[in-house]
Amino acid sequence: MSSPTVISSPGKVLLAGGYLVLDPAYSGVVVSTSSRFYTAIETLPQPARAEGPIQIRVKSPQFVNASWLYLVDLAGPYGVRVEPVVDSTSTKNKFVHLALQRTLTLAAELKSVGTLQNTLSYGLDITIVGDNDFYSQRAQLTARNLSPTLGSLSKLPPFNTTGVHIADVHKTGLGSSAALITSLVSGLLLHLNVIPADSFATEGGTASASEGRKLAHNLAQYVHCLAQGKVGSGFDVSAAVFGSQLYTRFDPAVIEPLMSENLANQVLYPILAPSNSAWDYRVEPFKLPPQTRLMLADVDAGSDTPSLVGKVLKWRQANAVNAKTLWDTIDSLNQGLSKTLLGLSAISEKNPTAYRKAVKYISTIQSVQWLANPNIAVNSDHSDLKEVIEGFIEARNLSEGIRANMRAMGQHADVPIEPPEQTALLDACISVAGVVGGGVPGAGGYDAIWLLVLDPVNCPPEELPSSRVERVWSTYTGLDVSPLLASESIAKGVRVEVLDDVPGLRDIVRGS
Ligand SMILES: Nc1ncnc2c1ncn2[C@@H]1O[C@H](COP(=O)(O)OP(=O)(O)OP(=O)(O)O)[C@@H](O)[C@H]1O
Numbered sequence: 001m002s003s004p005t006v007i008s009s010p011g012k013v014l015l016a017g018g019y020l021v022l023d024p025a026y027s028g029v030v031v032s033t034s035s036r037f038y039t040a041i042e043t044l045p046q047p048a049r050a051e052g053p054i055q056i057r058v059k060s061p062q063f064v065n066a067s068w069l070y071l072v073d074l075a076g077p078y079g080v081r082v083e084p085v086v087d088s089t090s091t092k093n094k095f096v097h098l099a100l101q102r103t104l105t106l107a108a109e110l111k112s113v114g115t116l117q118n119t120l121s122y123g124l125d126i127t128i129v130g131d132n133d134f135y136s137q138r139a140q141l142t143a144r145n146l147s148p149t150l151g152s153l154s155k156l157p158p159f160n161t162t163g164v165h166i167a168d169v170h171k172t173g174l175g176s177s178a179a180l181i182t183s184l185v186s187g188l189l190l191h192l193n194v195i196p197a198d199s200f201a202t203e204g205g206t207a208s209a210s211e212g213r214k215l216a217h218n219l220a221q222y223v224h225c226l227a228q229g230k231v232g233s234g235f236d237v238s239a240a241v242f243g244s245q246l247y248t249r250f251d252p253a254v255i256e257p258l259m260s261e262n263l264a265n266q267v268l269y270p271i272l273a274p275s276n277s278a279w280d281y282r283v284e285p286f287k288l289p290p291q292t293r294l295m296l297a298d299v300d301a302g303s304d305t306p307s308l309v310g311k312v313l314k315w316r317q318a319n320a321v322n323a324k325t326l327w328d329t330i331d332s333l334n335q336g337l338s339k340t341l342l343g344l345s346a347i348s349e350k351n352p353t354a355y356r357k358a359v360k361y362i363s364t365i366q367s368v369q370w371l372a373n374p375n376i377a378v379n380s381d382h383s384d385l386k387e388v389i390e391g392f393i394e395a396r397n398l399s400e401g402i403r404a405n406m407r408a409m410g411q412h413a414d415v416p417i418e419p420p421e422q423t424a425l426l427d428a429c430i431s432v433a434g435v436v437g438g439g440v441p442g443a444g445g446y447d448a449i450w451l452l453v454l455d456p457v458n459c460p461p462e463e464l465p466s467s468r469v470e471r472v473w474s475t476y477t478g479l480d481v482s483p484l485l486a487s488e489s490i491a492k493g494v495r496v497e498v499l500d501d502v503p504g505l506r507d508i509v510r511g512s
């Protein structure tokens with residue numbers, strides 16, 4: 001068998017900007033995660049070639065009963081048709097179906113039906129898998145008698161099977177559907193030669209804003225909205241495509257003409273083209289500072305994001321003046337956090353030695369004590385270190401300010417954005433030596449927490465702030481805290497993978 005086209009895209013954590021990012025006047029600070037979704041696409045082997053319609057087989061081997069067969073007609077009277085073959089055991093997957101349908105329609109517009117017919121004549125075999133972090137591993141850990149720690153999680157097989165149907169899986173909030181859609185449509189665009197092979201290259205560590213990547217973004221946003229039946233802010237798809245960023249949303253009007261599920265002869269490219277200036281989203285560079293580490297934990301209580309969003313937006317509408325003051329306050333804190341964290345990266349480049357020393361020094365101390373050492377506070381010999389420490393103090397103060405104002409938002413709208421149980425957990429974590437700050441990601445609720453911790457170089461593992469945080473999590477009784485393995489993705493956004501370079505991927509794709 002030839003090598004499949006393999007594409008991956010990262011999950012997301014909205015560190016700051018929940019609710020605000022729904023409004024184009026504000027933006028969100030989004031970190032893309034090292035946990036990724038992978039789509040492998042290959043041409044079906046010759047014997048499976050069928051006379052008649054083109055076949056596309058899709059499987060998600062981490063789940064029970066998760067394989068789907070689609071028949072494709074590229075030249076029907078109403079344009080491209082992709083129909084699922086339904087039997088007594090099959091389930092539906094609207095996300096996969098719409099991704100195939102809309103991507104093939106776009107491909108037929110850009111490549112001609114004849115060319116596409118040739119490329120697809122043997123049919124396609126597609127495998128979709130997500131890193132373990134996207135789905136709660138509690139049951140898997142319990143079954144193996146393992147405690148919920150990072151060490152235990154790294155012992156689980158990659159792309160672990162969940163033992164359940166997709167509809168029943170406990171998701172962790174990393175944005176599985178956005179990462180899935182992004183990897184699937186990007187993989188298809190590449191495999192069908194709709195976009196050039198180098199579309200997902202990186203330049204100097206940042207994702208290239210190539211025309212191919214922008215087209216994949218517009219298509220993924222569109223398909224994701226259609227599959228979800230609503231237009232959210234799209235920060236999750238943008239992070240899956242471009243990586244960590246400061247995100248400002250697009251105007252939903254751009255895709256409005258395409259939002260009907262029945263698309264008889266509707267042409268997609270004029271709307272989805274990167275040159276269409278109605279796509280007015282903004283992606284500005286963002287990354288976490290060096291020698292810090294993002295830590296995430298799932299708190300296993302769960303909340304219903306759409307109902308939180310509905311109530312918050314209703315309060316905002318009914319209390320426009322107060323809401324504007326609150327939104328503006330939170331926004332200036334959010335912008336401040338992003339600037340401060342970027343500023344720390346700049347300091348580390350300018351003065352790596354002072355940066356390394358300062359991180360090492362404060363990583364053993366609680367953040368409230370960071371400037372207490374009189375040598376650091378007043379001694380001019382330590383002024384380089386002081387600049388770094390002040391940057392981290394600023395980040396701590398800003399993230400605490402964001403938490404306080406998000407709690408106020410929750411109280412006004414009467415929704416548990418940072419409920420008291422989460423407040424207690426976050427306070428316990430933030431008081432650990434070497435923790436910079438934290439909060440509830442995205443819409444908040446009883447879903448998850450994020451923390452930014454110092455990660456000094458050459459430090460024995462047990463003395464790292466992350467180990468201290470883990471100890472707090474493992475003994476915490478107020479909530480059931482389960483860590484996720486993810487850190488920030490260094491590779492930005494969508495990327496092309498080599499099958500054998502991703503541990504466990506060949507086995508799961510080949511079904512062994
Ligand atoms: N591994 C997978 N293979 C195929 N489809 C999947 C897979 N994982 C998720 N999906 C699709 O995504 C849908 C879930 O989308 P939904 O928008 O509810 O989740 P989400 O908000 O992205 O969740 P989270 O942010 O918690 O990961 C599933 O119903 C399924 O159609």
Ligand SMILES: C[C@@](O)(CCOP(=O)(O)O)CC(=O)O
Binds near residue numbers: 019232
């Ligand atoms: C509330 C909102 O701003 C963020 C939701 O984020 P999350 O899915 O909870 O990570 C909604 C959105 O941006 O689409």
